Amino acid sequence: MAAYTARAHTNIALLKYWGKADAQLILPTTTSISLTLNEFYTETTVEFDEQLPHDQIILNGRVLKAHERQKIERFLDLVRQLAGIKTYARMVSINHVPTAAGLASSASAFAALAGAASAAAHMSLDPSDLSRLARQGSGSASRSIFGGFVQWDRGTDSNNSVAHSLKDPVDWPIQLITVIVSDQPKAVDSRSGMQNAFSNSPYYQAWVQHTNNSVPAMQAAIANYDLDTLGRLAEQNALEMHAQNMVANPPFNYLTDTSWGLIKMVQTLREQGLSVYATMDAGPNVKIISRPQDTEAIMTQLQQTYPDLKTQIATPGPGIQIWEEV
Amino acid sequence: MAAYTARAHTNIALLKYWGKADAQLILPTTTSISLTLNEFYTETTVEFDEQLPHDQIILNGRVLKAHERQKIERFLDLVRQLAGIKTYARMVSINHVPTAAGLASSASAFAALAGAASAAAHMSLDPSDLSRLARQGSGSASRSIFGGFVQWDRGTDSNNSVAHSLKDPVDWPIQLITVIVSDQPKAVDSRSGMQNAFSNSPYYQAWVQHTNNSVPAMQAAIANYDLDTLGRLAEQNALEMHAQNMVANPPFNYLTDTSWGLIKMVQTLREQGLSVYATMDAGPNVKIISRPQDTEAIMTQLQQTYPDLKTQIATPGPGIQIWEEV
Numbered sequence: 001m002a003a004y005t006a007r008a009h010t011n012i013a014l015l016k017y018w019g020k021a022d023a024q025l026i027l028p029t030t031t032s033i034s035l036t037l038n039e040f041y042t043e044t045t046v047e048f049d050e051q052l053p054h055d056q057i058i059l060n061g062r063v064l065k066a067h068e069r070q071k072i073e074r075f076l077d078l079v080r081q082l083a084g085i086k087t088y089a090r091m092v093s094i095n096h097v098p099t100a101a102g103l104a105s106s107a108s109a110f111a112a113l114a115g116a117a118s119a120a121a122h123m124s125l126d127p128s129d130l131s132r133l134a135r136q137g138s139g140s141a142s143r144s145i146f147g148g149f150v151q152w153d154r155g156t157d158s159n160n161s162v163a164h165s166l167k168d169p170v171d172w173p174i175q176l177i178t179v180i181v182s183d184q185p186k187a188v189d190s191r192s193g194m195q196n197a198f199s200n201s202p203y204y205q206a207w208v209q210h211t212n213n214s215v216p217a218m219q220a221a222i223a224n225y226d227l228d229t230l231g232r233l234a235e236q237n238a239l240e241m242h243a244q245n246m247v248a249n250p251p252f253n254y255l256t257d258t259s260w261g262l263i264k265m266v267q268t269l270r271e272q273g274l275s276v277y278a279t280m281d282a283g284p285n286v287k288i289i290s291r292p293q294d295t296e297a298i299m300t301q302l303q304q305t306y307p308d309l310k311t312q313i314a315t316p317g318p319g320i321q322i323w324e325e326v
Numbered sequence: 327m328a329a330y331t332a333r334a335h336t337n338i339a340l341l342k343y344w345g346k347a348d349a350q351l352i353l354p355t356t357t358s359i360s361l362t363l364n365e366f367y368t369e370t371t372v373e374f375d376e377q378l379p380h381d382q383i384i385l386n387g388r389v390l391k392a393h394e395r396q397k398i399e400r401f402l403d404l405v406r407q408l409a410g411i412k413t414y415a416r417m418v419s420i421n422h423v424p425t426a427a428g429l430a431s432s433a434s435a436f437a438a439l440a441g442a443a444s445a446a447a448h449m450s451l452d453p454s455d456l457s458r459l460a461r462q463g464s465g466s467a468s469r470s471i472f473g474g475f476v477q478w479d480r481g482t483d484s485n486n487s488v489a490h491s492l493k494d495p496v497d498w499p500i501q502l503i504t505v506i507v508s509d510q511p512k513a514v515d516s517r518s519g520m521q522n523a524f525s526n527s528p529y530y531q532a533w534v535q536h537t538n539n540s541v542p543a544m545q546a547a548i549a550n551y552d553l554d555t556l557g558r559l560a561e562q563n564a565l566e567m568h569a570q571n572m573v574a575n576p577p578f579n580y581l582t583d584t585s586w587g588l589i590k591m592v593q594t595l596r597e598q599g600l601s602v603y604a605t606m607d608a609g610p611n612v613k614i615i616s617r618p619q620d621t622e623a624i625m626t627q628l629q630q631t632y633p634d635l636k637t638q639i640a641t642p643g644p645g646i647q648i649w650e651e652v
Contacts, residue, residue: 202536202562203529203569210528236528236573243529243572247565250593257583267576 001087001122003047003325006115008134008144009317010040010097010108012176012279012287014234015211015218016241017139017152019198026139027161029198030211031154033218034143036168037176038317040103044093044112045325046120052088059093075110075137076117082133083121091117098312103178104190104281110137111144115322130320131163147319149222151215170316172225173291177298178312181258181284188252190282196248203244211237231277231289235266238279254283258306262286265305269298327413327448329373329651332441334460334470335643336366336423336434338502338605338613340560341537341544342567343465343478345524352465353487355524356537357480359544360469362494363502364643366429370419370438371651372446378414385419401436401463402443408459409447417443424638429504430516430607436463437470441648456646457489473645475548477541496642498551499617503624504638507584507610514578516608522574529570537563557603557615561592564605580609584632588612591631595624 011034019029055073057064064072076089093112097105114134118125125133127145135142135152142161143150148168155161188196197204214233221229245252255263259280266278266288274297277289290298295313302309337360345355381399383390390398402415419438423431440460444451451459453471461468461478468487469476474494481487514522523530540559547555571578581589585606592604592614600623603615616624621639628635 202566203532206529206532239573239577240528243569246569246572247562251565251589253581253586255579260579263577 001048001120003045004116004119004322005043005045005325006112006119006320006322007041007043008108008111008115008141008320009036009038009147010042010103010105011036011140011143011150012103012314013140013143013281014230014279014289015214015237016281018241019194019204019208020139021154023195025158025161026135027156027158028139028152028154029208031215032140032143032152032211033166033215033222034140034150034152035170035174035176036144036147036150036317036319037103037314039312039314040097040108041317042093042095042097042105042108042112044091044109044116046113046116047090048085048087048120049090050087052090055088056090057093058091060095072113075113078136079114079117079121079123079133083118083123085121089117089120104140106138107140107144110134110141111320113137114141115145115320119322119324127319128162128164132158132161135161145320148316151219154212165319166219166222168319173293174227174316175290175292175295176314177288177290177295178314179262179286179288179302179306180310180312181256181262181286186254186283188254188282193245193252193282196250196252197245200249201244201247203240203247207240207244210240227275227289227291231275234279234289235277242280255280256284258309259284259286261305265301269301274298327374327446329371330442330445330648331369331371331651332438332445332646332648333367333369334434334437334441334467334646335362335364335473336368336429336431337362337466337469337476338429338640339466339607340556340605341540341563342607344567345520345530345534346465347480349521351484351487352461353482353484354465354478354480355534357541358466358469358478358537359492359541359548360466360476360478361496361500361502362470362473362476362643362645363429363640365638365640366423366434367643368419368421368423368431368434368438370417370435370442372439372442373416374411374413374446375416376413378416381414382416383419384417386421398439401439404462405440405443405447405449405459409444409449411447415443415446429640430466432464433466433470436460436467437646439463440467441471441646445648445650453645454488454490458484458487461487471646474642477545480538491645492545492548494645499619500553500642501616501618501621502640503614503616503621504640505588505612505614505628505632506636506638507582507588507612512580512609514580514608519571519578519608522576522578523571526575527570527573529573533566533570536566553601553615553617557601560605560615561603564607568606581606582610584635585610585612587631591627595627600624
């Protein structure tokens with residue numbers, strides 16, 4: 001069977017996914033809205049090969065051992081089940097999402113895997129079906145099938161919990177400056193963090209309600225080219241997500257003193273008239289939502305406040321691309 | 327008129343006061359429960375003197391200037407109004423609450439002032455009346471009139487928003503180890519912090535509800551000598567208070583990386599079988615609720631984790647004492 005390659009880009013959530021209403025199917029508690037990013041992506045090639053005694057997975061040039069393959073094997077099992085085949089696969093994947101970028105790579109990784117594996121299994125999935133499939137590898141991967149602004153409807157079953165495009169390509173100037181506070185693996189991984197919040201945080205239900213209630217306003221902000229409303233909603237959503245982690249059991253906290261210093265720096269820049277807003281995922285890095293024309297002013301302030309911190313700039317990116325290797 | 331001196335001790339809230347339902351009368355949104363502390367107190371002498379052209383305030387040996395006296399003058403005006411006198415007062419106050427202890431001194435300060443000023447004005451106030459009066463200087467001062475475990479009922483008017491004793495003296499072993507993370511003045515003072523939370527935090531109402539709902543369980547824990555329930559409720563209440571500050575407008579945060587390190591150290595000690603719990607007020611210092619018999623184990627762990635941090639140990643203390651100077 002032929003080898004297929006897929007390239008999928010990572011995304012940053014403006015309204016977050018943080019908790020599963022159904023952990024088996026990965027149905028989220030919130031409808032989330034994200035921006036797919038051009039600069040960071042995963043490229044994955046899959047070929048089903050009758051000769052293989054088991055799945056062979058090569059990640060960033062390294063052959064994974066049996067115990068490291070389990071999550072990907074389970075996902076390939078799902079593809080085989082849908083395609084009605086039993087053949088093992090060779091998967092070669094390269095992550096162009098540097099760890100230091102502070103951006104999750106599982107979104108682009110499982111989106112690319114869904115695209116390459118389904119094509120290699122001769123399934124002809126449309127983007128919605130690809131999104132449903134990718135979701136079952138990693139929730140946020142459902143959004144990385146699409147480019148630009150994307151909404152993942154939380155849904156009530158595996159069919160209607162699916163992402164769709166809100167605006168692609170993005171026809172207005174928006175960028176994300178990630179300030180790297182730490183490139184170390186986080187102490188609490190997303191999966192167990194969101195599970196703890198879901199089960200134990202007394203503020204969790206309020207966060208879910210606020211997130212879902214913010215969806216229409218976020219959609220309108222995107223439709224109206226309104227960076228200030230978009231940024232304000234995103235910053236508020238991120239802070240509420242982090243705040244409720246602090247009261248889970250045990251409590252946990254991704255934001256460090258430097259994260260807070262950056263959040264305050266963003267506030268100060270805003271008081272000076274710039275349209276800049278902060279968002280933070282499951283880690284200490286602060287992502288500054290801003291306009292490209294304000295990059296220099298932001299960088300100057302950052303250089304004064306935190307001269308040692310590295311940054312990465314990302315702009316809106318495209319949806320998944322899939323091709324046959326020849 | 328004769329000079330009277332009052333000594334009032336500071337207190338630590340186990341269920342917090344953080345926000346005013348009525349800012350004029352200082353009626354709180356929550357019923358709070360505290361422990362009065364033996365080691366930290368304010369001693370204040372007040373004498374009304376016909377010869378004085380204005381109130382004369384000497385705080386820790388320093389004569390306050392006109393603009394520094396305003397809050398105390400307003401409180402003395404309240405006492406004069408209640409007593410039906412117009413005479414100015416000489417007030418000499420010494421705070422035995424070192425700044426570095428990380429404990430608020432306004433509770434003991436306004437409790438002692440209420441006691442000394444009302445006695446000097448020949449008002450014979452019972453503890454409940456003193457509590458109502460002290461409340462109007464600083465909310466938490468209402469609790470410092472009483473010793474041991476104290477409850478301040480939030481109430482609905484100036485009469486029923488008053489503290490009362492839950493248990494005094496405290497007949498079981500409980501102590502508070504304050505770990506001094508910073509002895510600098512806080513960036514956001516309590517008054518404006520709680521006002522911001524009250525007005526702007528989307529989690530504020532949940533915090534108020536959880537606090538008020540925790541009152542019966544905290545009362546039972548105190549009555550039943552149940553340090554673990556008391557500590558668990560106190561730690562949860564403090565974390566929820568801090569979490570909702572993070573989503574006020576603007577967001578603010580008193581807890582630093584070191585505060586979180588100490589919270590985790592307390593968790594670790596608990597996993598090792600010790601009954602230790604953390605609480606934090608409007609600042610980064612962490613107060614460890616514990617048993618005196620566990621002091622050495624806690625100090626050993628602290629010495630290993632944060633060898634440079636200073637500590638202060640406090641035990642249950644008495645209610646206000648008032649005497650005539652002769």
